Amino acid sequence: MAIFDRDVGRVVVRVVYTGPPGAGKSTNVRMLADSLRARRHGEMISPGSNDAGTEFFDWLEIDGGLVLGHPIHCQLVTTPGASALGKRRQLVIESADALVLVLEASVQGVAEGRAFLEKHSLRGSGTPLVVQMNEHDSEGTLDLGEVRLRLELDESVSIVAARAREGMGVRETVVLAMRHAAVLAQSAVLARGGIEGISATAETAAMLHGRLQGLGESIPPPRPPDVPLPSPEVGVGGIWPSTTGRDIVRRALAAGVCVQRHDLVGQHGLADGSGASDTIILQAGSYCLKTSPRRRFPTLEAARDALVRSARLKRMLGKLLPEDTVLCLAPDADDGAWLWTVAPWLSTLRSRMLRGDEDEEAALGALRDFATAAVDSMLLASRYQVILDVHPSNFAFDGKHIVYVDDDVTIGANHPALGYALIQRIEESARAPRRIQAYLDALEREMASRLHREDIEKLGLPRALEDVVIRVPSARESVERLRAIVGAKT
Ligand SMILES: Nc1nc2c(ncn2[C@@H]2O[C@H](COP(=O)(O)OP(=O)(O)OP(=O)(O)O)[C@@H](O)[C@H]2O)c(=O)[nH]1
Numbered sequence: 001m002a003i004f005d006r007d008v009g010r011v012v013v014r015v016v017y018t019g020p021p022g023a024g025k026s027t028n029v030r031m032l033a034d035s036l037r038a039r040r041h042g043e044m045i046s047p048g049s050n051d052a053g054t055e056f057f058d059w060l061e062i063d064g065g066l067v068l069g070h071p072i073h074c075q076l077v078t079t080p081g082a083s084a085l086g087k088r089r090q091l092v093i094e095s096a097d098a099l100v101l102v103l104e105a106s107v108q109g110v111a112e113g114r115a116f117l118e119k120h121s122l123r124g125s126g127t128p129l130v131v132q133m134n135e136h137d138s139e140g141t142l143d144l145g146e147v148r149l150r151l152e153l154d155e156s157v158s159i160v161a162a163r164a165r166e167g168m169g170v171r172e173t174v175v176l177a178m179r180h181a182a183v184l185a186q187s188a189v190l191a192r193g194g195i196e197g198i199s200a201t202a203e204t205a206a207m208l209h210g211r212l213q214g215l216g217e218s219i220p221p222p223r224p225p226d227v228p229l230p231s232p233e234v235g236v237g238g239i240w241p242s243t244t245g246r247d248i249v250r251r252a253l254a255a256g257v258c259v260q261r262h263d264l265v266g267q268h269g270l271a272d273g274s275g276a277s278d279t280i281i282l283q284a285g286s287y288c289l290k291t292s293p294r295r296r297f298p299t300l301e302a303a304r305d306a307l308v309r310s311a312r313l314k315r316m317l318g319k320l321l322p323e324d325t326v327l328c329l330a331p332d333a334d335d336g337a338w339l340w341t342v343a344p345w346l347s348t349l350r351s352r353m354l355r356g357d358e359d360e361e362a363a364l365g366a367l368r369d370f371a372t373a374a375v376d377s378m379l380l381a382s383r384y385q386v387i388l389d390v391h392p393s394n395f396a397f398d399g400k401h402i403v404y405v406d407d408d409v410t411i412g413a414n415h416p417a418l419g420y421a422l423i424q425r426i427e428e429s430a431r432a433p434r435r436i437q438a439y440l441d442a443l444e445r446e447m448a449s450r451l452h453r454e455d456i457e458k459l460g461l462p463r464a465l466e467d468v469v470i471r472v473p474s475a476r477e478s479v480e481r482l483r484a485i486v487g488a489k490t
């Protein structure tokens with residue numbers, strides 16, 4: 001999309017820095033803004049961005065090189081990394097004459113890079129690509145040949161090692177990308193019969209900002225500054241279990257930084273996350289801290305009552321309660337208090353299922369575990385009237401047992417969503433017959449050995465399965481098998 005801007009007599013090209021959140025895209029452009037003072041036009045701009053990351057883009061204009069005798073004016077533009085801003089990212093990627101994929105140079109960073117390349121179809125897309133492996137301070141950096149193999153990139157893609165924050169590799173990266181953009185611009189000029197053939201008005205930062213705003217995306221608001229964190233010093237009645245709770249909260253907070261995980265919120269059914277979009281999830285080292293405005297109470301007394309109720313429900317989970325789970329109150333400045341759950345950070349069944357693209361065994365194991373979790377939930381519901389939200393993002397394997405990591409526990413006589421929860425896994429895997437097989441085999445085994453006929457009847461399961469509307473036609477046969485498994489018990 002290189003163009004010739006007749007007003008300024010320059011060829012305008014765009015180099016787009018993209019990649020997963022926090023990889024160092026903005027740092028690259030910031031370093032260039034500092035080091036290329038003589039060649040840049042204006043300041044770097046970053047509308048709406050803050051410490052938590054880029055909200056729209058960073059923008060810097062610099063001069064560099066010639067295309068068929070015409071000077072080049074290059075727009076360096078970054079994309080947001082946040083998963084909630086995928087449309088913005090895609091739109092900016094599509095406007096690139098050359099792309100720089102910035103990745104963290106660790107095993108995890110490369111795995112994220114693979115997923116990113118696939119998600120945005122960046123291999124062989126026609127837009128030239130440079131990959132920058134940004135070292136951060138990570139140990140276990142991979143060599144570049146190994147990176148190329150893991151990312152499945154051919155030799156046409158340059159891979160540059162960098163430490164963006166120290167400025168290392170930053171210039172080399174931009175030079176390579178600009179050279180690619182210039183070659184593309186030259187081909188466009190030749191194909192269009194001369195420089196006038198690509199004459200157009202260049203998009204400005206304000207125009208791009210307007211286009212991105214038009215997409216209507218937003219990131220969930222950050223934790224309001226007035227939400228207090230749980231404290232091990234909270235008074236009597238403010239923590240459960242009272243014996244071990246304080247130590248666990250102390251350990252969780254000792255990790256120092258709490259990172260808010262917006263990416264896990266409000267994506268029930270789509271990704272590894274909690275269903276409610278107002279949940280506040282913080283990661284503190286190897287602990288997870290959760291609360292929400294629904295768990296803020298106007299008085300300390302009301303909060304203490306809620307803590308007692310919640311603790312009673314948690315106790316009913318038995319083995320499904322993750323070890324070291326703590327409920328803790330955090331009084332706020334307005335005489336109210338927030339109820340926090342502190343628990344070990346566990347990778348949910350949902351996240352293991354999503355890893356299935358790379359690791360089929362992970363997906364199969366997670367589906368088998370989900371079958372166990374579903375039968376655990378049925379037992380709780382039929383024998384103790386304890387109703388869980390049966391979704392793979394609410395369960396995890398803690399190394400010993402399947403555990404329930406959500407706070408949503410209610411008491412009730414029936415479990416209306418159970419049929420749908422069972423069928424949804426089949427529909428999701430409709431194109432992976434091995435996964436459906438593993439799931440149904442596990443369900444059949446678990447149900448045969450652990451559930452009685454009365455349990456199935458009490459839950460009204462056959463009826464619940466009949467009532468679910470099948471949305472994926474190819475799943476129909478497997479749903480019939482599920483119905484038969486349940487039917488065999490009645
Ligand atoms: N130690 C170290 N930290 C780095 C390096 N490059 C970037 N960082 C840090 O990583 C964090 C994220 O960097 P950004 O440049 O904001 O990352 P980004 O890719 O723009 O992130 P999003 O806009 O959220 O997608 C910042 O705190 C940087 O200072 C590096 O080479 N070494």
Ligand SMILES: [Mg+2]
Binds near residue numbers: 026053079080081
């Ligand atoms: Mg950024």
